Structure formats: C-alpha cells, structure tokens
Amino acid sequence: MDIYETSREVVKELLSSGTEIGIIGGWAIWAYSPYKYSMDIDIVTRPSGLWKIRERLQQLGFNETSGGHLGKKGFKKAVEDGAIEVDVYDDKIGPFTAEEVLNRSLEKDLFGMKSKVASPTDLAILKVYALAERRESGKGQKDISDLIALLLAERQEIDVAEVRRVVERKVLKDAIALITSSFQQTSRFYPLSMDEYRKLKSALEKWIG
Numbered sequence: 145m146d147i148y149e150t151s152r153e154v155v156k157e158l159l160s161s162g163t164e165i166g167i168i169g170g171w172a173i174w175a176y177s178p179y180k181y182s183m184d185i186d187i188v189t190r191p192s193g194l195w196k197i198r199e200r201l202q203q204l205g206f207n208e209t210s211g212g213h214l215g216k217k218g219f220k221k222a223v224e225d226g227a228i229e230v231d232v233y234d235d236k237i238g239p240f241t242a243e244e245v246l247n248r249s250l251e252k253d254l255f256g257m258k259s260k261v262a263s264p265t266d267l268a269i270l271k272v273y274a275l276a277e278r279r280e281s282g283k284g285q286k287d288i289s290d291l292i293a294l295l296l297a298e299r300q301e302i303d304v305a306e307v308r309r310v311v312e313r314k315v316l317k318d319a320i321a322l323i324t325s326s327f328q329q330t331s332r333f334y335p336l337s338m339d340e341y342r343k344l345k346s347a348l349e350k351w352i353g
Contacts, residue, residue, distance in 0.1 A: 148181035161200040163193030166249040177297035188242035238273040264298040292334040
C-alpha cells in the first residue's frame, strides 16, 4: 500500500474504534468531493472518547507527538514513503469547540463505512482559518485545493450568513482572493473549467458583497 492507502486504512480503523468521531480536514473534503486522497488525518471527538482513539493509534504503531496544551493531540507514524500524522481535537478547533463540530456533522459514506463528517459550512470555515495560518506553506496550497473542491461540490449547502458571522471579513476576503485571483492560478490548485471558475468567482464575490 502507498501512503494514501495506508492513511485510508487508518481512518477505517478509527471509525471502528468504538468511540464517536467526526472527520474534518482532507478526508472530509474527499467525502464530499473525491478528487484527491489525503495523507494526514484530522478528527474531532469528545474528551471522554479520547482514550480509545489513543489506544487504537498506539496499537497501529503511532507515537504521540503533542499534548493538550496545543489544543490538539498529535500522533505520527513513519511509513515507507513518508509519515502519516493524525491530529485529534477534543477541545477547540478554529472558532468552534470539537463537540460543536461533532454535533453538526453529517452522516456520509466513507470507504463503505458510515461516518460523521463535518458539515460543509463548518468545513469551509475551518479551511479558511487553516489557510489564514499557513497560506505560504505546502499545506496552505492543499487548503486552497480543498476549498475549491468543497465549494464546487457543496456551495449551495454552505450557510453564507454563518460564514460571514464567524470569519473576520478581512480573513474571508483574503481567502477568496487567493482562490479566485485568476483562472490560470486557480486551475493550478484544482482542475476546473473556465465556466466553473467564472461561476465560482461570481458566487464568492457576493459573499463579501
């Protein structure tokens, strides 16, 4: 198995760990728009279920890399072609509590398993927050790709009023500028048509009025 297939198998193990989890990050985007596998795994859970997640990851050969003082619990495992990182949030994630994201999650099919996946609105907000923090990095480029994929697939399901309420206007404006700066630039991050680009740009410009 390559690193992406291994990551997918880890997600399946976590879904069957016996505790309630919600998928966020790249694999959540994949659940709505299966355009690109994810390498890293991001989940939310309740504090009471964290021990089961930790136990399952340790059984799978992961080492804990960060503690609760960082607002998340990090785990990492070296594999043949790189390393898989798992971030587990049981307290805060972006502007939300982990429990809020979990409670608003939608049931989706993920690799043939029923799973809770962050709602399109929460996912869009979390991706905008992540992009603001790491826009210059490789992960920032992946955030842009993920946002475009989500917006093309689920734009009608995103509560724009909620996005405006939660995300600072400048942060939202900067994110939209990055996503829609030009067709050439946008299509580098995600393979979309000119027609899709124009519709996306028009819709997002209305978000910031």
